[in-house]
Amino acid sequence: MSSTSGTSGTSGVGRVSDGNSATADTRNDADARRETAVEAALARLDLPAKVALLAGADMWSLPADERIGLGRLVMSDGPAGVRGEQWTPDDPSVALPSPTALAATWDLDLVRRAGRLLAQEARRKGAHVVLAPTVNLHRSPRGGRHFECFSEDPLLTGGIGVALVSGVQDGGVATTPKHFVANDSETERYTVDVRVDERTLRELYLAPFETIVRTARPWGLMAAYNAVNGPSMSEHAELNNAVLREEWGFDGVLVSDWTGARDTVRAALGGLDIAMPGPATVYGDHLVRAVRDGLVPETVVDQLARRVLRLAARVGLLAGAPAAVPAEELPAPIDGEALVRELAARSFVLLRNEGDVLPLDPAPASVALIGAAAAEPRIGGGGSAQVFPTRLVSPLEGLRAALGEGTRLVHALGADPRTFLPPAAFPCTAELLGAQGTLGTAALPGGDLRWLGALPGDVPFAQLTAVRLTGTLNTGATGGTGTTDAARTTGRHQLAVRGVGRFRLEADGEVLFDGTLLPEGEDPAAAFLNPPEHRVELELAADREVAVSLTCTMPEAGGFAGFGLVSFTLGHAAPTVSAEELIEQAVAAATAAEVAVVVVGTTEEVESEGVDRAGLRLPGRQDELVARVAAANPRTVVVVNAGAPVLMPWRESVAAVLLGWFPGQQAGEALADVLLGTVEPGGRLPTTWPAEEADCPVWEVTPTDGRLDYPEGLFIGYRAWQRRAGAAPAYWFGAGRGYTRWSYEGLEARLTEGAAGSTDTLAEVCVRVRNTGDRTGREVVQVYLATDGSDRSRPDRQLAGFAVVEAAPGAVATARITVPRRAVQTWDTTAHAWRTAPGVHTVEAGPDAGYRPLTLALVVPQD
Numbered sequence: 001m002s003s004t005s006g007t008s009g010t011s012g013v014g015r016v017s018d019g020n021s022a023t024a025d026t027r028n029d030a031d032a033r034r035e036t037a038v039e040a041a042l043a044r045l046d047l048p049a050k051v052a053l054l055a056g057a058d059m060w061s062l063p064a065d066e067r068i069g070l071g072r073l074v075m076s077d078g079p080a081g082v083r084g085e086q087w088t089p090d091d092p093s094v095a096l097p098s099p100t101a102l103a104a105t106w107d108l109d110l111v112r113r114a115g116r117l118l119a120q121e122a123r124r125k126g127a128h129v130v131l132a133p134t135v136n137l138h139r140s141p142r143g144g145r146h147f148e149c150f151s152e153d154p155l156l157t158g159g160i161g162v163a164l165v166s167g168v169q170d171g172g173v174a175t176t177p178k179h180f181v182a183n184d185s186e187t188e189r190y191t192v193d194v195r196v197d198e199r200t201l202r203e204l205y206l207a208p209f210e211t212i213v214r215t216a217r218p219w220g221l222m223a224a225y226n227a228v229n230g231p232s233m234s235e236h237a238e239l240n241n242a243v244l245r246e247e248w249g250f251d252g253v254l255v256s257d258w259t260g261a262r263d264t265v266r267a268a269l270g271g272l273d274i275a276m277p278g279p280a281t282v283y284g285d286h287l288v289r290a291v292r293d294g295l296v297p298e299t300v301v302d303q304l305a306r307r308v309l310r311l312a313a314r315v316g317l318l319a320g321a322p323a324a325v326p327a328e329e330l331p332a333p334i335d336g337e338a339l340v341r342e343l344a345a346r347s348f349v350l351l352r353n354e355g356d357v358l359p360l361d362p363a364p365a366s367v368a369l370i371g372a373a374a375a376e377p378r379i380g381g382g383g384s385a386q387v388f389p390t391r392l393v394s395p396l397e398g399l400r401a402a403l404g405e406g407t408r409l410v411h412a413l414g415a416d417p418r419t420f421l422p423p424a425a426f427p428c429t430a431e432l433l434g435a436q437g438t439l440g441t442a443a444l445p446g447g448d449l450r451w452l453g454a455l456p457g458d459v460p461f462a463q464l465t466a467v468r469l470t471g472t473l474n475t476g477a478t479g480g481t482g483t484t485d486a487a488r489t490t491g492r493h494q495l496a497v498r499g500v501g502r503f504r505l506e507a508d509g510e511v512l513f514d515g516t517l518l519p520e521g522e523d524p525a526a527a528f529l530n531p532p533e534h535r536v537e538l539e540l541a542a543d544r545e546v547a548v549s550l551t552c553t554m555p556e557a558g559g560f561a562g563f564g565l566v567s568f569t570l571g572h573a574a575p576t577v578s579a580e581e582l583i584e585q586a587v588a589a590a591t592a593a594e595v596a597v598v599v600v601g602t603t604e605e606v607e608s609e610g611v612d613r614a615g616l617r618l619p620g621r622q623d624e625l626v627a628r629v630a631a632a633n634p635r636t637v638v639v640v641n642a643g644a645p646v647l648m649p650w651r652e653s654v655a656a657v658l659l660g661w662f663p664g665q666q667a668g669e670a671l672a673d674v675l676l677g678t679v680e681p682g683g684r685l686p687t688t689w690p691a692e693e694a695d696c697p698v699w700e701v702t703p704t705d706g707r708l709d710y711p712e713g714l715f716i717g718y719r720a721w722q723r724r725a726g727a728a729p730a731y732w733f734g735a736g737r738g739y740t741r742w743s744y745e746g747l748e749a750r751l752t753e754g755a756a757g758s759t760d761t762l763a764e765v766c767v768r769v770r771n772t773g774d775r776t777g778r779e780v781v782q783v784y785l786a787t788d789g790s791d792r793s794r795p796d797r798q799l800a801g802f803a804v805v806e807a808a809p810g811a812v813a814t815a816r817i818t819v820p821r822r823a824v825q826t827w828d829t830t831a832h833a834w835r836t837a838p839g840v841h842t843v844e845a846g847p848d849a850g851y852r853p854l855t856l857a858l859v860v861p862q863d
Contacts, residue, residue, distance in 0.1 A: 009781070009803035009815045030322045034313040037321035041068040041309050047298060050305040051287045056278030059453035059565075060085045060127075062308065069319020073312055075176075075255070075276070076127035079134050079148050080380050080664070081387035082118055084125030087452040088388065089445050094121055094336035094665065095379055095389035098643045099134060099160075101347035101661035103150035104683035104736075106780045107804050108163040110346060115167020116331045117339050122173040128315040129174040129220060131384065135161045135208045136184045138644075138687040139716050140698045142613040144186040147381040147643020147662055151686035152717030152733065154204055155799050155820075158211030165216040172325035174315055176255055177212050178222035180233060180244070181205050185701035185708070186612045190260075192703045193227040196710040201228070202827040203714060206239075210248055219252040219314050219324075223272060225260045231270070234261045240271035253307045268296045273304045277453075336390075337666055342679075344663035344670030349683035349736040352657040357635055359677025359739060360595060366408040368593035369396055370586045370629060371622070372416045373601045373641040380662045381643050383529050383609020389665035395599055395639070398668020402676055410593065414586035414629070415579065417620035419605050420533050421496040421571030423448035424548070428471035428570065432456065434463045447471070447550075447570030450528065455566070468551045469570055473507075476543040490542040491575035498533040499568025502553040505536065508546050512536040528567035529610035535571075583625055590633040597675070598626050599660075601641030612701045616647045616693050626650045639671065645689040651730065659683070677739060682804075684736035684780045684848070688718050691730040697721060718849040719795035732850035734782050734799075740773030742847065745812070747854035749819075749843045751861075762821040763858060765800075767845045768814050771807040778806050781815035784852055785823045786842040794837070797844060797852075798823060819843075824860050838862040 042050070049065065057063040057072075064072040077083045081093040094117065096102075102111050122130050134145065138152035150157040165175045182194040182205050196205065212218060221244070224233040233239070234256045244250045253273040261267045261275035264286040275281040290296045309318060316323030350358065360367075374395045380386050396411050403409055424447030432439040432455060440457035449469060455461060475493070497503045497513055505513040517532045540546060550570045576582070590596035600622040606613060617623065627650045630636040637656040640646060641663075651657055658681065663670055673679040690696050697720030698712050712720065718733040746768035752761045767781045781804075786797035801817035821836070828835040838860050846852035 009805035009813070030324070034310065034318075034321040034324075037318055038306060038309040038313055040320070041070065041318060042302065042306055044068050045305070047291060047301065048288055050301050051283060053305045053308045054274055054287065054301075055281040055283040056274070056276045058279065059277045062274065070309070070312055071317035073129065073315070073317055074127045075129040075131055076122060076125060077384040078118055078122065078127075078130035078132040079385040080662075081389075082121035082125050082127055082130055083387050084127055085453050087450050088442075088456070090443075091388070092390045093125070093387040094340060095387050096340055097344050097347055097664040098147045098381055098385070098662035099150050100147050100643050100686060101344065101663060101683070102164070103156060103160045103686035104347040104349055104661065105343065106156070106684055106686075106802055107346060107682070108159060110343065111160055111163035112167035112170070113334070113339060114343055115164040116171050117334045117336055118164075119168045119171020119173040119331075120334055121336070122168075123171065127173070128317065129176060129311070130168055131176050131178065131222060132168075133161050133164045133175065133177055134179065135177050135212065136179060136182070137205060137208070137716065139184040139710070140701050141616055141645040141687075141690065141696060142699065142701050143184055143644070144607065144612040145381070145383070145609050147607055148383075148385045148609070152688060153686070153799050154207035154211075156686055156802070158208035161208055161212045162216045165212055165218045169216070169219065170325065170331055172315060172323055172330060174219035174252075174311060176220035176222040177209060177218055179224035179257060180209055180221050180254075181224060181239065182228050183224035183226050186610055187701055188703050188706070190225045191706060193230065193707050194710065195229060195707055197713060198829045198832075199827045200710060200713045204716070206243070207822075209244075213244070213248045213250045217252075219311055221250065221252060221254050223254055223256050223260060225257050232262065232266075234272045235263060235266035235270035237270045245271065251307070251310065253311045264290050265295045268300055268304065273307050340664045341666035341670050341673070344660075344666060345673045345679040346682035347661055347663070348670070348674050348681040349659040349685055350656070350681040350738065351659060351731055351736065352651060352654070353737065354655050357595070357637060357655040358658070358675060360675050361677040363403055363407050363676060364594035365406075366410070366593040366595075367399065367403065368586070368589040368596045368633070369399060369409060369411045369599070370414040370590065370596060370625070371599035371601075372413055372418070374411060374597075374599040375413075376422070377599070377641050377667045378601055378603070378662050379664050379667050381607050381609070382604045385609070392665050393668035395668045395671050398670070398672040399597075399675070402669075402672035410589045412586040412589040413582050414598070415583060415621040415625040417601070417618065417622055418603050419619065420498060421494055421535065421573050424471060424473070424570045424572035426471045426473055426572075428469050430456070431468040431470070432459050432464055433466040433468060435465055439463060444469070447572065449566065449568055451566045452528070464554055464566075466551055466553045467566055468549060470547070470549045471570070473546040473548050473572065474544075475540045475546065475574070491539070493538045493540050493575060494535055494571070494573045495538060495548065496533050496535045496571030497550060497568070498571055499531045499552060501555050501568070503534075503568070504551045506549045507538055512538070528565065529608060530605075531568070533571070579621060583621065583628060586625060587628050587632045590629045590636065593633065594635065596629050596633040596636045597639060598629050598636060599639045599641055600626060602643070602646065607643050613644070616645060616690070618646050623649055626654065630654045637675070645687065647690070647693065648730065659685075680738040680740075680775070680777055681736070682738065682778050684734050685731055686733070688721055688729045688733045688849070689731040691728070695724070695727040695729070697724065714793075714795055719798065722796050722849070728850075732848045734780070734848035735850070736780070736848075738777045738779070740771055740775045740777035740809070742777070742779045743770045743772050744768075744845060744847075744853045745770050747843065747845050747856055749856060749858050751858070760821050761818055762823060762860070763819040763843075765817045765819055765843060765845070766814055767817065767854065768812055769805060769807070770812045771809055774809050776806065776808045778804055779813070779847065780804055781817070782846060782848065783817050783819065784844045784846075784849065785819065786844055787837070788840055788842075791837065794826065797849075799849070800843075836860065836863045
């Protein structure tokens, strides 16, 4: 089963190569010494001191305790970059591609390197815990946080999750896979009760968490806001204690989502170790009193505190306890920008390439680059996954540099899809105001102000009464979505206030708005995730300097009151031509160019934490833009800048469709690499893309009377599509192509020893593929296991393994894939145990869930 030429690839369920050089004996000795130090520290603490370990001292940290040599432990958001304790442009972070992009690589070793980069960033930022990865499933394409999750498939999600967790913890930094469990949509996420049957919960939604816990041994986990079948996840004793800890052996901490802990007694008894943020939480004095009143046994508090001390020991913050990864064993330094560029290019999914229009080799004499996202791409999704990048390379900048002077590159806006005004582009100064005057100032590059957890200059949040943002609008300069033609800046400018609270907007001393903006819904994070906007218009002549001032008065109370949150935006847009003229300009540019590259995408309003999507159409007039450009130039390439599925009614009328996800800060360089053929697009879809909204198997994400039922059971994603008569998706799960071609030539499979029940491995599968094209390329070989169809409660087939292979033109590569025993098991709701389905199963191999050219029978014995 070895390959005769090319490079073979191996893969198992969540398996990645072990980068830790320590021997098992050394690790066991260090584990024992840590546990000894933990017990010694715990024995020296009285009840209030133990309880103090269980809640945030502030927005991001747990308190230190010098008496036992315990350091301050810092957590940070981190799904696509590590923010640290500050969230300001002057403290930037390396911005990685979105988690959907990481999953689209299907490359476990590459994702592990991404995890090591996150750990490196965490150490640079002084963080010990990264609040990542997000391993909820793509149940519905309407899920607002779709971009932050990996896949619709639990096996792929678990494998990518294991790789990322392993990479981060290679670097001595803890992870918290989240949100445990069934937080698969955003509507009413704080209060919704998800109703899902036991089998579906086990086989789909718990499955990736189980894989990650058993394989990567994460040092933390985050509880979801939502309830599952009644109890809130921060209080769910059955899932947190019985399943997570007793059954799976999880020995790390369980931290609440921020403000997600609501009841002292139920949270403690439900296994919640840490209530964040602080200082106001359900623990603290409330928990001390509950213990003394006999409502919570002190032994329960001991267990919670023990796990927190174990976490501190693992990250090197407890005296006498060796860190899990000694300094001398940390991975070698990583070039963050180079890795982000590689990750993005490997994640890009080529879905159509008629006439081999891509790669653009040799480079054309002229290129029309069209779209708002070509100049201002979305590099990441909104919410906790968002960071300020260390730098940003747009597609316009990346292509301009790569094409050089030999190609005429013209950019046209075409259509602006944003429904909110962009932040003002002129520099601003923020004044922090108190009762006695100015407490401090901070310089900002534009009108976007966001402070979370701490204020500039360590100004105490309790003293802050207002923040005043001031700047000068120069009507002779480019601003917002305007133009560089100064004459055109004469006319109607738009200013906007976006945020929650009391605001006063002035221009040259004239009050334009003085009022209060209120959020929709009860989600406490809405103040900075999806705030409302108020616009005003201002008639201005060219070559004027206008003093603009926006004052935000601090609220007296709120979901994050006391935690150091200030978040609002001063928006601006200069006068511009009409929407129709913008499209006509784009069509003219495309007509005159050899190749037209149109970058379309979603906006912050469409894809963000805190809100689900109303529909899947591209916002604004982008579909019309693509159709009209394609009619003008047959060599039209469309790049989709989105983190989740969008409808593409024009997909059959353009020459090429390239899915670019939210590609991180090196977006333009990675796109240039792929368009010009320096790098092959290596991505494959981690979720199925529909052709029409009406075809989606699961659409509903809105609770009814506080409940969200999962009536579809196991049938989400490709599992559901394969049974839908008369409706096929636009692109199947696993789909994608590179710049070469592959033929599937051979399939072998053998049951492993003990496959009848004594091992987690069912079979070893070898798939031989040949590169039949004229370029060296990469292929993602996928293996599915199909049933005989007699049990209609089971999906017809499920992903059972995958591997990435490479081969030169004409060469053969062999993918060696481990199939887990769980692939032939179902959850028995009577016995509450896993049951193997014996008999004939069909092993299928191919490039995606819709095309599996190789098959063979595999007889599975009875347990």
